[in-house]
Amino acid sequence: xxxxxxxxxxxxxxxxxxxxxxxxxxxxxxxxxxxxxxxxxxxxxxxxxxxxxxxxxxxxxxxxxxxxxxxxxxxxxxxxxxxxxxxxxxxxxxxxxxxxxxxxxxxxxxxxxxxxxxxxxxxxxxxxxxxxxxxxxxxxxxxxxxxxxxxxxxxxxxxxxxxxxxxxxxxxxxxxxxxxxxxxxxxxxxxxxxxxxxxxxxxxxxxxxxxxxxxxxxxxxxxxxxxxxxxxxxxxxxxxxxxxxxxxxxxxxxxxxxx
Numbered sequence: 001x002x003x004x005x006x007x008x009x010x011x012x013x014x015x016x017x018x019x020x021x022x023x024x025x026x027x028x029x030x031x032x033x034x035x036x037x038x039x040x041x042x043x044x045x046x047x048x049x050x051x052x053x054x055x056x057x058x059x060x061x062x063x064x065x066x067x068x069x070x071x072x073x074x075x076x077x078x079x080x081x082x083x084x085x086x087x088x089x090x091x092x093x094x095x096x097x098x099x100x101x102x103x104x105x106x107x108x109x110x111x112x113x114x115x116x117x118x119x120x121x122x123x124x125x126x127x128x129x130x131x132x133x134x135x136x137x138x139x140x141x142x143x144x145x146x147x148x149x150x151x152x153x154x155x156x157x158x159x160x161x162x163x164x165x166x167x168x169x170x171x172x173x174x175x176x177x178x179x180x181x182x183x184x185x186x187x188x189x190x191x192x193x194x195x196x197x198x199x200x201x202x203x204x205x206x207x208x209x210x211x212x213x214x215x216x217x218x219x220x221x222x223x224x225x226x227x228x229x230x231x232x233x234x235x236x237x238x239x240x241x242x243x244x245x246x247x248x249x250x251x252x253x254x255x256x257x258x259x
Contacts (some may be wrong), residue, residue: 054083058094066099076101082120097122104225113153113221116146116241139230139251143223148243153221160237166183167237168201179203183217185242192220193244228252
């Protein structure tokens with residue numbers, strides 16, 4: 001016999017199924033878990049889609065601002081880096097934006113030199129309702145200047161020798177024969193390319209012709225189609241053109257003043 005809770009002896013009463021706590025069937029629990037997971041996935045996917053739409057819109061607006069500000073014939077490629085974008089928009093500042101633009105025309109110069117391709121990395125780009133300008137707190141950029149555009153600006157067919165870091169041009173002389181002249185390229189403030197160390201590297205050139213070319217190379221080429229606030233730091237001679245490296249703080253993407 002088993003002691004009864006009341007002090008006597010007897011049998012413990014069997015639990016009554018009517019009073020046992022109800023347990024949901026396993027199938028129901030599974031369905032609830034699937035429903036919750038599906039809901040969470042749907043919310044996450046929706047958030048990503050909304051963020052991507054916002055990213056696409058701000059890239060389009062930035063491209064429009066750059067195109068209108070710099071006068072490019074086609075809209076540049078714009079990529080907003082960093083996810084999510086919506087919190088950046090809410091703060092009014094995009095952390096990192098990359099822009100690649102083609103054929104930026106030259107303004108206000110007797111020897112116009114367009115920028116063949118400009119690759120810009122913008123940090124802390126301030127968003128604004130003004131579609132014709134944008135401002136970044138820091139910029140790192142490279143302007144590629146093709147030898148074709150450079151030759152058109154100087155009136156002389158130029159090529160580059162990346163091994164020696166010099167520009168060279170071959171001239172056909174009026175009375176037969178040819179000669180090759182060369183010069184180095186360097187950065188010069190404000191945002192100008194200077195041609196230094198001009199010399200006749202091959203053949204002979206009459207004194208008058210040599211003086212004329214030396215005077216032509218002595219005049220720097222100023223880049224007037226660069227966003228305001230960017231400073232030219234270096235110029236590198238490449239196989240197909242010059243790479244001009246720029247940096248800047250508080251750069252405004254709008255048309256620079258012409259003179």
